[in-house]
């Protein structure tokens with residue numbers, strides 16, 4: 001089946017040199033104490049300063065046109081950058097969504113004014129986005145969402161609420177999927193639009209939802225008569241569902257779907273090597289074989305996305321296999337080395353283990369649950 | 385179930401139901417000690433089950449205590465119950481009277497030198513323990529002893545469930561030795577088994593509770609216009625969790641039975657392996673079924689799953705006990721089947737309990 005055949009990407013010497021540059025930068029900053037390695041750092045590692053540092057180097061929105069602050073680098077360069085950041089467990093959560101999907105969405109469908117206004121700020125690491133999809137009664141069944149926008153002169157008035165909004169308390173804007181015409185049970189995906197909501201606007205209130213670790217990652221966002229000017233509608237009014245689905249390929253196939261627990265695997269391999277534990281390293285080798293094949297797939301999808309190809313099916317597969325892999329790293333490593341997992345531990349292995357176990361369940365939920373993804377994959381395969 | 389056991393289980397159930405609320409769990413996680421609950425447990429004799437009356441206990445046996453621990457796991461009781469019982473039983477073995485104070489024990493290798501501060505790592509509930517039993521080797525030789533915690537420095541740390549797992553720094557280590565040599569070796573092995581059997585019972589309780597939470601939520605939550613129970617993927621999660629719960633209960637009663645007949649070493653190991661395995665599967669499926677709501681502090685699922693993730697590592701995880709069993713396979717001249725049936729070829733005897 002040709003949909004499952006992804007291109008093998010061979011990195012050029014220039015690309016390998018770039019990897020080297022990124023890695024040296026990260027090593028240095030870690031030594032300086034700018035950041036400490038954490039698992040799942042793309043969801044929980046917030047640091048506006050670190051984002052700004054990356055922005056200065058041209059490492060946010062690096063594939064975008066120069067006129068909008070980008071560096072016109074290739075998708076593979078961006079892939080190298082992001083996988084190095086994740087492998088090092090660097091704090092990249094602040095700008096993650098803007099770089100991964102909000103920016104590209106605006107580049108694709110935004111007006112000239114929107115691109116001029118948002119993109120340069122994003123690339124400087126000064127403008128962060130959140131994703132406003134889920135609502136209390138609309139999770140997997142997103143099309144049942146209730147948040148609605150009513151047309152008024154010069155714009156829209158939005159009422160409703162979003163939930164599980166990662167990073168809303170750090171972000172400046174939220175791309176909000178809402179209803180711009182009444183729900184029609186027969187055409188469930190019609191009548192929705194994507195609006196850019198300024199999170200500092202009147203009528204927006206953000207309430208933290210405590211994560212099971214006690215940390216604060218996600219939020220409830222209440223929208224009460226929030227005015228959104230016409231020029232903050234993305235693409236076409238009423239076409240929000242389709243536009244949103246296009247983002248999903250970016251959202252599902254990246255290295256963050258395979259590397260969330262990589263720092264733990266790396267630390268385990270280091271300790272097992274130190275102890276010359278061949279049996280333990282053999283288990284690491286099996287995990288590494290999975291990671292290697294996943295990474296090939298994930299880079300292949302990045303390459304195809306750049307070529308404008310439809311990769312929805314392959315992207316869903318990467319997320320399904322990748323997030324299960326992320327979880328199994330913790331489950332396998334805990335059996336290889338004696339440990340006392342704890343988020344407050346001094347020992348790196350204990351702390352990374354605790355982060356991987358406690359954040360683990362979220363991997364196969366966020367960005368579409370495994371069950372829903374498999375439905376999409378099965379449909380895609382059956383109709384291929 | 386003996387009459388005594390039934391009585392104990394009933395009153396434990398009542399105490400836990402009345403006292404152990406989500407609020408209590410939250411206050412303990414933010415640093416408080418559950419004084420009132422502890423008082424009630426002390427008054428009702430829960431802290432000295434299995435200790436003879438002559439030593440200030442309420443009598444009963446380890447099986448009775450495991451029944452209480454099973455319930456404690458089910459109700460996510462935030463108190464050092466197993467830690468205290470383990471310490472109290474060890475002390476009773478050496479003729480010391482039971483006291484209804486929080487205590488703890490650690491198993492490991494300890495180097496104690498006069499004038500050098502001793503660091504005890506990962507002491508469960510260390511900050512509130514009145515006494516800590518150390519068991520294993522002391523200065524290279526089998527030994528078991530106790531410290532009073534007066535004047536000890538505490539470096540706070542916590543386990544995955546947010547319960548204390550502290551470092552204790554004893555500046556002038558003054559250990560009271562309870563035993564050395566072969567006797568200490570056996571007492572240590574016994575203490576480790578108590579820990580493993582206790583955690584197995586608690587995990588079994590937590591797993592039962594998680595199953596209940598899943599069923600409740602799947603009936604209540606609707607997506608696509610129908611309850612989650614109508615989706616086959618969700619039915620699979622529930623069925624798999626129920627299967628694990630049943631296997632766990634089977635493993636637990638098997639090991640409790642062997643324990644009560646004094647032959648439980650292999651069974652304790654197998655139960656800890658099997659139940660720890662189930663802890664992982666059940667937690668992962670339960671979270672998947674609950675999706676985002678289960679990842680919040682507000683929802684009570686984590687009170688059980690974080691404990692399951694902690695407990696499966698404690699007093700030996702799957703790897704540890706599998707290695708113990710492997711060592712026994714190597715030294716016993718017994719086929720696997722002979723060991724499962726507990727009957728040697730040509731050596732049939734009546735009364736083997738399956």
Ligand SMILES: Cc1cc2nc3c(=O)[nH]c(=O)nc-3n(C[C@H](O)[C@H](O)[C@H](O)COP(=O)(O)OP(=O)(O)OC[C@H]3O[C@@H](n4cnc5c(N)ncnc54)[C@H](O)[C@@H]3O)c2cc1C
Nearest residue numbers: 133134139140164165166362366369371615672673675676
């Ligand atoms: C860490 C984390 C971060 C998140 N960040 C964001 C964010 O920034 N922005 C945002 O909008 N959302 C975010 N989410 C929400 C996420 O998108 C939803 O959790 C997800 O879509 C599932 O919705 P739900 O939690 O309501 O679960 P439900 O839809 O209620 O699902 C419950 C269970 O039922 C299953 N199920 C539902 N329908 C079916 C079906 N038809 N067939 C089979 N099984 C089914 C699901 O797979 C799941 O196992 C985040 C979630 C997490 C955990």
